[in-house]
Amino acid sequence: MTKNSAATDKGKEAVGETSTPAAMNHTDEDNRFDGILLSTSRSANESPDVLSYCAEDGEASEQGNKKKYHRHTPYQINELESFFKEYPHPDEKQRAELGKRLNMDGRQVKFWFQNKRTQLKSQVERHENHLFRQENDKLRMENIAMKEAMRNPICKYCGGPAVLGEARFEDNAPKIENARLREELSRIYNLAEKFLGRECLSMATAFSSVHPESSLERTVGRMGLSSPGTMDGAASLVTPSLGGVPGALNPNAPAVPTIGATSMSPGGAMYVARALEALHELVQMAQTRDPLWFNTPDGELLNYEEYLRLFAANDDIKPAAFITEATRATGVVMINSFALVEAFMDVSRWADIFQCMVARATSVDMMFNGMGGNIGSLKLVNAEFQVLSPLVPNRHVQFLRCSKKQADGVWVVVDVSTDDLGDVSNGKLPLPNCRKLPSGFIAEDLANGLSKVTWVEHVAYDDRAVHNLYQPLVSSGMGFGAQRWVTTLQRQCECFTVLMSSKNTELTTDGWKSMIRMGNRMVYSFCTVVSASTVHKWEKANVGNAGEDVRVLLRRSIDVPGEPSGVILSAATSIWMPIPRRKLFDFLRNKELRNQWDLLSNGKLVEQMVHIPKGHDPGNSISLLHTNSANSAENNLLIFQESWTDGSGSVVVYAPVDHRNMNLVMSGAESASVALLPSGFAIHPDGLSDSELGKNSRRGKEMMYGGDGERGACLLTAAFQILVSNVPSQKLNVASVNAMTTLISFTIHKIKEAFGF
The missing domain is CATH 3.30.530.20 (START domain)
Known part of the structure; x- marks a missing residue:
């Protein structure tokens, strides 16, 4: 093989041309990165492919045995980028139609998409490697600090050097527990700061200004005895923002009385963690397309196998006797996003809008109210949902409702059940006939006071009491599903507009x-x-x-x-x-x-x-x-x-x-x-x-x-x-x-x- 032919082969490999069939199929790893792409919104002007080149015919030119390249126009790049967002893996027919429309060869289109996927994969890998390096450095520093603390222990009585073998575990147990609770509380505040968009004062920091930590407490904290992914320490947290001092996360929020389980700081800590996790899941489900959702004549239904792959930890939330119902619907309503969220956070107004679906609704506890800022609100709600028939039993649900401003003109409202958390003082609550998994909507402002609503309704329920005559209606999602919520909301907004005009x-x-x-x-x-x-x-x-x-x-x-x-x-x-x-x-x-x-x-x-x-x-x-x-x-x-x-x-x-x-x-x-x-x-x-x-x-x-x-x-x-x-x-x-x-x-x-x- 000559040097020029080797260079030619290397050039073919650079644009994605290969002779092996396996290379033409996208792998599972490609699917993972393609899923990330679906949530990415970039214009053609921001794309690095504006100045990209594509091999044309793969033939060497007569001058210098160099390949002949073709530079894509900005219009072609823009159209390719837009098509890539919808179909990152186009088939041969789609490539041919796209090439004909853009005056490009079919192979040029194919190579562009291969290079785009490779480019995205490399970007994500670089980002992950950066995160891994940061985590590695953090662990290394914690390891050094732990060794240093073990090398120079301090006696709690005299403050001088001590021998670890002389200390009993019972003597240090309260301090160990105290340090673990401090770390758990700090994690909760970090979650609140991340998802609610407001800088929060850590309770652990407030305590440290009054009661400085001992070396043992600092050592236990660095060792991380409580796992970042667990809520074991939440049962002993003291959270003034959710309990005795409502609205601490939002100083401008009015004080509201707290009642029930959420007036207890342990329940409040678990509830806020549940709400934030549910909000994150709802956003993913609302923005992810195929294969998580597939279209039916009745609307979009959830691909449960794909859901379990993405959210495997949520499989045990559903009781064994329950079946799952998950639907998604999108519609335009005659109301702006902020006014819509205000109506939903007012439980009486929400029940009035959906009076044919909500038989009864009460607000059990307002944990904090930040409407007007980025935080939004968090409250505990009891509701009874209905289909207008004596053959369908009503669904009784206790759930958290959380709102959050995602961006200018974009709001999210999520509902998630809390019955599996129970009451820390009275044990588990009675098992209801329905449980809300993360459900709710994303409202995005449009022109002329309109907004686009993407609704996800995801519940697990006991269908054994539903009459056979209504089984098709309920199981299809037309009884309690997302399409009914969106359709009812559109009708009520239209009614208000017509009455006012x-x-x-x-x-x-x-x-x-x-x-x-x-x-x-x-x-x-x-x-x-x-x-x-x-x-x-x-x-x-x-x-x-x-x-x-x-x-x-x-x-x-x-x-x-x-x-x-x-x-x-x-x-x-x-x-x-x-x-x-x-x-x-x-x-x-x-x-x-x-x-x-x-x-x-x-x-x-x-x-x-x-x-x-x-x-x-x-x-x-x-x-x-x-x-x-x-x-x-x-x-x-x-x-x-x-x-x-x-x-x-x-x-x-x-x-x-x-x-x-x-x-x-x-x-x-x-x-x-x-x-x-x-x-x-x-x-x-x-x-x-x-x-x-x-x-x-x-x-x-x-x-x-x-x-x-x-x-x-x-x-x-x-x-x-x-x-x-x-x-x-x-x-x-x-x-x-x-x-x-x-x-x-x-x-x-x-x-x-x-x-x-």
């Missing part, structure tokens, strides 16, 4: 606002009744002829604002309907067809008196209806109704109201004085894909088509309430239960009859 000429401003508040109260009451939320104390109706398909419950209302006092009976049932969801929703809210199923209309036509739009969809609105009847008593009865629909489901809620009371509300009086017992319907997708429908012959045969050719089916839940007695202590009788079951059966029958089955 529209002017209702039928009502005064106070009357318009009063009716909106009344509608919110009615929908919330309906949702808590359908899911049998713990907001109310329920008793099972053990009399009457209610079948297994109808759930009948009673509750005793005593001086509850906004509802009548007495014995209230409720009934709810869910059925599968071979009707497209939108078609069924339009039928139920159509005032001209209402007399076909609603007993309140008494078979008469219904007219609309007031209409308040709550979205661009005509189905999202508040209405006041009345029957067109010659009977004065019937004309005095009005129907107050609110309806809405989005991609996750639809709701039609209504309640009978007195004409005189509604006149007061429309004139601006407080609507809380109007007693409501709402009834209505909730409609969800059935959660079945086309292939699953084919396996079920009954559903396949009964599948109907709408007028626009839409094929589909849905799950319909009907719920009704009646006041059976004005005396709360009154016993329930059989006639009331039979009347309730007859009412719900009659209504379902009439709806089916209207569609011809």
Whole structure:
């Protein structure tokens, strides 16, 4: 082999050309570095490849046997960089299309991508080597310090030289424990400083100014008897920022009382460590793409094998009997990121926004509140999540909610359960039926007050109590998953925008606002009744002829604002309907067809008196209806109704109201004085894909088509309430239960009859 030919071969190797097939495949190590690339955002102007060259044809030129090189244009570099961020390993077809678009040879494109991957790999290796050298130097210095301390021990009594063999371990045990706790506390503060963006004063440093460490304590601290990756010492920490002095991490935050386990510094230390770890994991899951997530017709689902590879330590967090549900969704909402985070950190506002999903929510403890800075807030929350059906049990979760400002216009909110941490004084908490693994969203500001929300919902739950009819809906993530959270948030933000921009000429401003508040109260009451939320104390109706398909419950209302006092009976049932969801929703809210199923209309036509739009969809609105009847008593009865629909489901809620009371509300009086017992319907997708429908012959045969050719089916839940007695202590009788079951059966029958089955 000549010298020139050897140089030619070396040049081919430099641009990535090789004759071995193995070299053409990216290795596992390449995958690891390619994963790092996905979280890297660099423009073409910052790339070192702007001045790169690529071999052309691999032939020697006639002048000096030198290779002929081709210099890429800035436009080509920019396009290659952009494509590389999405597809670091393009296939042959993608390379050919890219080369054709950029006027480049296919081999030039291939070599550019090989060189880019090699370049990135080298950069990461250099960075890791630098970190390893720093760690090596640190360990070497600690080793020297430890030897020095062992060489010159100091007697604790006289301060002079001492022989180590004469000291007993029992004498030094408190100092050893003290040094270990100092080091653990210092680690917690370092974590807070790293993730929360605020410089924190170490408690160990504060103690050292009053009680200087002895040589033994310094030696134990340097030896690092507590592992940096454990929380063994957290049970004895004294953390004023989480316990006795709320807001120490943020001096400007208002003082708030602390209650429960978090008022104890041990629990607070463990909670803040859990929240910071969860925040880090959420950011990774929200920003990482394939292979961690894969697309389905219902949205993005988690590749659990890849998740365990990235977060192996989290596999034991899920109880053995639980199954995992993890989804991701992205959407644009009509609110800026900071206002969105403020709403989420206010638990009452958050529950109001998601009233169809959050049955109950309470803030147990505000650990610190730094809204307005980079720290954000950290609080402990109890919540109850629901799907509007008696066939799906509510999920009860206690979790930490942490917010943090990532960058200008970018905020993160993460939720993570704490039940596995338990209470250090009372032991483990009772095992719930659901546990939140790191879940939440990243909100990034866009133009015109909009923001882009990337939502990750990751939970482990016990599915054994979910009815088979709702198993597809829940297991697909459409019941509690990320897509439902994003869709509901988009609808509520749109509703707020429409209400603020529209002017209702039928009502005064106070009357318009009063009716909106009344509608919110009615929908919330309906949702808590359908899911049998713990907001109310329920008793099972053990009399009457209610079948297994109808759930009948009673509750005793005593001086509850906004509802009548007495014995209230409720009934709810869910059925599968071979009707497209939108078609069924339009039928139920159509005032001209209402007399076909609603007993309140008494078979008469219904007219609309007031209409308040709550979205661009005509189905999202508040209405006041009345029957067109010659009977004065019937004309005095009005129907107050609110309806809405989005991609996750639809709701039609209504309640009978007195004409005189509604006149007061429309004139601006407080609507809380109007007693409501709402009834209505909730409609969800059935959660079945086309292939699953084919396996079920009954559903396949009964599948109907709408007028626009839409094929589909849905799950319909009907719920009704009646006041059976004005005396709360009154016993329930059989006639009331039979009347309730007859009412719900009659209504379902009439709806089916209207569609011809």
